[in-house]
Amino acid sequence: MLLTMKELLETAQKNKFAVGAFNVADSTFLRAVVEEAERAKSPAIIAIHPTELEFVTDEFISYVKHRAYVSNVPLVIHLDHGGNMEEIVRAIKCGFTSVMIDGSTLPYEENVSITKRVTEIAHAAGVSVEGELGTIGQTGNSVEGGVSKITYTDPEQAKDFVTRTGVDTLAVAIGTAHGIYPKDVKSELQLDILKKIREATDIPLVLHGGSANPDSEIAESVRLGVSKINISSDMKYAYFKKAREILSTTELWDPNVIYPECITEAQKVINHKMKLFSSIDKSGLYR
Numbered sequence: 001m002l003l004t005m006k007e008l009l010e011t012a013q014k015n016k017f018a019v020g021a022f023n024v025a026d027s028t029f030l031r032a033v034v035e036e037a038e039r040a041k042s043p044a045i046i047a048i049h050p051t052e053l054e055f056v057t058d059e060f061i062s063y064v065k066h067r068a069y070v071s072n073v074p075l076v077i078h079l080d081h082g083g084n085m086e087e088i089v090r091a092i093k094c095g096f097t098s099v100m101i102d103g104s105t106l107p108y109e110e111n112v113s114i115t116k117r118v119t120e121i122a123h124a125a126g127v128s129v130e131g132e133l134g135t136i137g138q139t140g141n142s143v144e145g146g147v148s149k150i151t152y153t154d155p156e157q158a159k160d161f162v163t164r165t166g167v168d169t170l171a172v173a174i175g176t177a178h179g180i181y182p183k184d185v186k187s188e189l190q191l192d193i194l195k196k197i198r199e200a201t202d203i204p205l206v207l208h209g210g211s212a213n214p215d216s217e218i219a220e221s222v223r224l225g226v227s228k229i230n231i232s233s234d235m236k237y238a239y240f241k242k243a244r245e246i247l248s249t250t251e252l253w254d255p256n257v258i259y260p261e262c263i264t265e266a267q268k269v270i271n272h273k274m275k276l277f278s279s280i281d282k283s284g285l286y287r
Helices: 005-014 027-040 050-056 060-070 085-094 108-124 155-165 191-200 215-223 233-249 255-277
Strands: 019-023 044-048 075-082 098-101 128-133 169-172 205-207 226-231
Touching: 005 019, 005 075, 005 128, 005 169, 005 226, 019 027, 019 075, 019 233, 019 255, 027 044, 027 060, 027 233, 027 255, 044 050, 044 060, 050 060, 050 075, 050 085, 060 075, 075 085, 085 098, 085 108, 098 108, 108 128, 108 155, 128 155, 155 169, 155 191, 169 191, 191 205, 191 215, 215 226, 215 255, 226 233, 226 255, 233 255
Parallel strands: 019 044, 019 226, 044 075, 075 098, 098 128, 128 169, 169 205, 205 226
Antiparallel strands: none
16 A cells, blocks of 8 residues: 555554665565565555666656555655755656655755745645755765764754644654764764654654664664664665675576575565564554
8 A cells, every 4th residue: 555654654653663764776676675564564665766766767666656556565655865856846746655855964944945845845746745954974885875974953953844844754863874884883873862852843753874773772763753764775785795696606697586585685684674663563553
């Protein structure tokens, strides 16, 4: 079943679990996410970054929409890190049910202005909107990008931002980074900031850069009120690790022979994250 992000996360927030947003870069990743969601009876978010949409092309979204419509679990098609109005409108026209406008690196008033405008346009089309306040770090190996120095979300500013923009969900910065952390770098979430943001706002909160963070911290963030967690690098890393292994030890060239094992490895990560987010067996809440 295809839902908007607002519909999906209202139930998640009420029942104190989070939904994974898994970046889909082609049909094999779509299978990995949707089939594992159906197996686990878990809601899921099909996230597509603008660079990924450029790669799969607009026509691919027709397939994604059909797969979501016929599924027996709640699914959302979400534009991840839309950077400008053109990308937002393109996603809405394609049939996305949720869009993110990332104005986090803009001056505050400019972020408010563009986010408010996107909200007005998207809501008129029945599409949910995610905004971002504060900046997400980056490890240099992810298409989602990020900054070298994180600006943490200010709780009082978050309250003002939500009120003035009308966003349905808010991505917050509490110390996460896109990509896989180098072995000598230790991630540490600022959960005290998250507590204050939760107290200051009442809409579902989003955590970007959810790959490679300690499970205990991610689980605690869910308990503290995060309703959506983005996963990309962990899943893709597992998939392509298996692909490299197969290609380096065989002379296979048929995708239908090579990729099934890669999908399985990605699904192991997806299932682990769903358990961590407490979303397994929650699809029945949407009936």
